[in-house]
Amino acid sequence: MAESTQERPKGIRLVVTTLYTLMANHPEICFGIFVIVTSIISNYSSSVLDKNVLSPPKNPRPFFPVGSAVLDHPWGDLMPVADLLVTEELLVVMYYAPWCHDSVQAKTEYMKAAKVLENRVPFVAINCWWPQGACKTNYKFLRFPEIYVYHTTIDGIRYSGPLSAEYIVRFVEEVIYPLTFLYSEDMILNFVSKQDNSLIGFFDFNSSPQPPGFIQFYYAAMRLLEKNPLQPIRCGVITQQFLADELGLVDTDEIIMIRTFNESLMYPPTKNFTSSNIWAWALLHKEQPIVQWINLPGFKSLELSTAINKGPALLVLAPVNHVYKTNYYLNMVREVGLLYHYCHEVPYLEFFLRQSIRDRADFLHSYTGQKDLCKSFHQVEENQFSYPDRNCCVSLIGAEKGLQNSKKICDFCRFMEKKLTPAALQPCNLGLSPMFSEEAVFGSNIQTPFCLDTYENYNTNEYRTLCCRECKIDLSYKSCASISSRRSSDSFVRQSETWFKRNICKKLTLQKTQNLLKPSQFIGDFDAMFIPVNFTGSACRTNRTLNIFFLDSSVSSALHEKLDIPSPFSVEKPSVIIVDKKNEANYILREPFSRKTLAKFIQNYTESALERHLRSESPKSSCGTMLQGNDVCVQEVTSQTFHSVVMQPEKDVVLLITAQWCGFCSSFSHTYLQLSKYFASAQDLLFAKIDADKNDLHWEFTLDSYPTILFFPAHRKEDSVVFPSNFPKSLPNLIKFILAHATSDLKTDTIVDVCSKACVDHNRKRVIHVMTHLRARRRNIKRRINLLLSRRARGRSLPRGSLQSLWRRYRTVQRKIWNASLLQKLLFSHTHERLSQSVLKKHFVNILKDGDSKINKIKHDEL
Structure with missing residues (x-):
């Protein structure tokens, strides 16, 4: 193994x-x-x-919570929307991207708007970012979210206003009712007084339920809302011939544009009567609004820049309660603007002003009534829930005998033709037939649980209805409840009245949730005699005419910080600022806002009596006495502290002007700190810097490039000097620049503090040379004095004053020799390092102040 x-x-x-x-x-x-x-x-x-190494996208999730009033389609389907348009006349759609921050922020506002308009207009949301969705395939949006209002017969109407619930609700309601029907001359004047451009069309509904051209005018009105949702050209309709004659409209389907300061225009009969031609013609011939409402979209745009480039601009930033149709502060500014531009005779101008004041007064007084209405409406709904039979009305149609033991009585009310006030405000003329008399009513045995209304299809100009009111058993007709408690027997009228009250209550709830300013919090200003002397028509008597613009302070709150509007002027109160781009000046109204102070503010600008407003940061802490060792401090200056810091008469001040967005300024800061450290021992030299992007400077210090260095010499602040832009901003160049323009005290401090051993050796040689030169001059003067004395001793006459002049020169040279000898002794001393700086400074100052002596050329080392 x-x-x-x-x-x-x-x-x-x-x-x-x-x-x-x-x-x-x-x-x-x-x-x-x-x-x-x-x-x-x-x-x-x-x-x-x-192979596909990318993971597939996750399935989309619902963007809106379950139970909201918004129909959400996270898969990007379009067919449900098309199916919904078959049954609904109007539809609101928001196209969103789930990752988009603006879409996420608009989600809450969109849900609030859907809740207010619930059961009136469906609100739909579609995810237009899902790759497989039909929305992503068919539509190419440049940004999200996008909101469109769809009508069954026209393309989508794009909403371009602020993504706030009250603005969306207002826009949708105006699309629902884009036309205003006008039934009298007063209604026409009231309609025209509210805007600078009005379109009024004449259509005869007696000849046809849908007169020719009416539907095109209706579509054009909706398109005009799309072009400017905040300040559209309003469209009105008249149906009576005598009103058409007053406006010069002869035939039906004729349109007139009424403009405040220009003559009215008739729609050309040669043009085709189409919706696109109508709104294009209206936009082409409209006059510039007296007060133009600017909407800042929240992203980079040219809205404000375009407005300011037209000339001096008066910007009014005021809160807007868009729940109501009356824009209170816009009306106030417009009243001032009407008088400002009143250069020639304008018909009905006084009526326009009175009507505007009346609308604002009604706006303030309506709030209490609406609160009471909502309170009673909720109570009625609770009672109707408990007693559903209270809405029933006993019919008197066909009754031949009186009613016995009945709790219901119906009155037949007929409203005459050409009664133009609302039906609720008209007295009920009880022209009852004998069959409806008091005796017949109380003698009847008929008790039907419903009303038979014979006027189901009635003429709107001759309104008829059946009204119900409560009575007690066995009481006479006169003891019945008041007229205000009667209810209409027309189900459509009752439903419309209920929706109207419920809509008011929903809007009051929206006002609370959106934290909008209540009408009671607006400034009351209804004085008709507010006009300053010589203000009316002043726009035409000067070349400093202001363009007036209005902005919602809650939507444009970033401008408060950018324009540096003082903190007491919050978004709850109107703020007024004049921006003069050509002269690079801003002016702020500092008095409490009113029509009188606004008019006076405009007049003062016209007369050049305003003081320029300088933007300024909060004052920075100053360089105190806490510095130790080699610490240095650069004082931060603001517009408020500029004069007290930079203009100190006893100090030389070096000021660095920078901007936060300037990249080179950041890299140059290190060099500037080294410069301040180099002169750290100079007691009368101050280094400071200012951010010119956040702090406005006076005209003489305004610059167009950063960083820039200014030097303000002591006792000569008017002789401030700018560091040359053609020289590099290096440390040696900066030191030379400061010493070249500094006072003698600063030069002395620098010589004493920074003179090295080589510098001392160099200056020793210079002192020896100067001493030799001065002694030679003294000998020469002494010889000339002796010569004159000998001539006088021999009895010869001397030139007048010659001897005295020589003695003065001799004493001067003698003093210089004494100072130079003392300096020579100090420079050649072995304890130079221990010498008192005050002693050196004293003799250096005496030497440097001598303009004839060459000793003033003593200098320190060049770095």
């Missing part, structure tokens, strides 16, 4: 030796084997690479 184990290694060595000999003698065989093996490996590896 042992022999076999010993022979095994010998056999292996023999095989290896044989292979090595074979490879050495026949290399071509080895090469062939290598090629075969490589081919096998490459073929195997390529077959592996051909």
Whole structure:
């Protein structure tokens, strides 16, 4: 056994030796084997690479929770939506991507909107990112989410407003009712007063249930909502000939565009009456709104840039409660804008202002009534749940005898033609026939549990209904309940009334969940005499006309930080700022917001009486006395502290101007710290820096490149100097720059503090040279003085003042020699390192201040 184990290694060595000999003698065989093996490996590896090594995507999960009012289709199916459009006239669809942050944030808002409009409009969501889904195959969206409102007969209407529940609800409701029917001149004036551009069409419904062109006008109104969901061109419809005559509309299917400050336009009869032509014509000829509502989409766009590039812009950032149709603060700003642009006679302008004030007042007063309505509505629903028979109404149709022991009485009310106020506000004219008299009613034995309404299909201009009210047993007709407690016997009217009340309650709930400003929290401003002197029409009397823009402060809250609006101006109160891009200036309204202060603010800008607003960070902590050893400190400056830090009269200040986005500024900071450390011992030199991206500077210090270094010399701040941009910002160059513009005290400090042994040796030679030169001058002056004295002794006259002048020069040179000799003694002292800096500085200052002496050329080492 042992022999076999010993022979095994010998056999292996023999095989290896044989292979090595074979490879050495026949290399071509080895090469062939290598090629075969490589081919096998490459073929195997390529077959592996051909296989799908990516894991398949996970099956999509429902994006919306179970039980929500949204129909979710995570597999991207489109057929259920098409089937739903067969039964529903209107449909709201959100296309989303599950990974998209905006889609995730919009999910909650979309569910809230669906809850408010539940049982009115279906809300659907489709995953348009699932690769195998029909949505991904058919639609190519550039971003998510996308919201569309689909109508049974037209393509989808894209929603481009804020992804907030109240905005979505408002948009869908306006798509449901895109037209406003106008039945009187007052209604037309009220309709026109609310917007700058209005489309009104005349359609005769007496001749046809669907007049020619009406459906095209209806579709055009929806498309105009799509183009601008926040400030669309509103569309109205008149059906009466005498109103059409007032507007100059002769034939049916004619359209007029009414503009506030320009003449009205008629739709060209030569154009085809199609929806696309109508909305394209309206957008082409509309006038610029007096107050333009800007919607910042939340991603990179040119909305705000386009507005500011038009000229000086007045931006009003105010809260909006989009649950209500009245935009309170927008109306306030528009009232000011109407007077600002009132350059020529405008019909009905005073009516427009009064109507706007009336709408705002109704907006504030409606909140209490709506709260009471919801409270009573919930109580009625509870009572109806307990007593379902209270909605029943006893029919009087065909009754020949009175009712006995009845708790129900029905009154037949007829509303006359051309009564244009709502039916709920009209008195009920009881023109009862004899068969419906009090005696007949109480003498009847008929007690049917329902009402037979003979006017199922009635003319809307001649509204008829049956009204019910409660009565007690065996009481007379006059003791019945008040008219306000009567209920309509028309089931459609009752259902519409119930939906109306329930919709108000849902919107009040939405207002609470969205934390929207309640009407009671808005600023009350209804004074008609708010106009400053010479304000009306001032937009046409100056070349500094402002374009007025309105923004929702809750949607555009990032602008508060970007524009550095002071903290007291929160998103709950309107903030006003003027942005003058051409002059690179911003101005902020600092008084409490009102129409009067806004008008005065505009007037002050026109008269150049406003102070420019400088954006500023919070003040930074200053460099205190806590520095130890070789520590250095660079003072951070803001717009608020700029004057107190940089403009200190006793200090030389070096200011570094940077920006947060500047990459080279970060790399240069190390050099700037070295520079401050080099001059660390200089007591009257301060190093500071400021972030110009967050802090506005005054005009004279505004720069267009970063980093930039400014030097402010002591006692001469007006002579500030910029470091040349054509020189490298190296440490030697920066030191030369500072010393070249520094005061004598700073130069002295630097000479004393940084002068090395080589510097001392160099200056010793310079002092010896200067001493020799000064002594030669002294000898020359002394010789000339002696010469003059000898001439005077011989009785000769001397030039006037010559002797006194020579003595003054002699004393000056003598003083310089004394200072230079003392400096020479100090420089040649063996204890130079222990010399007091104050002593050196004293003599250096005396020498450097001498403009005639060459000693001022003493300098420290160049690095």
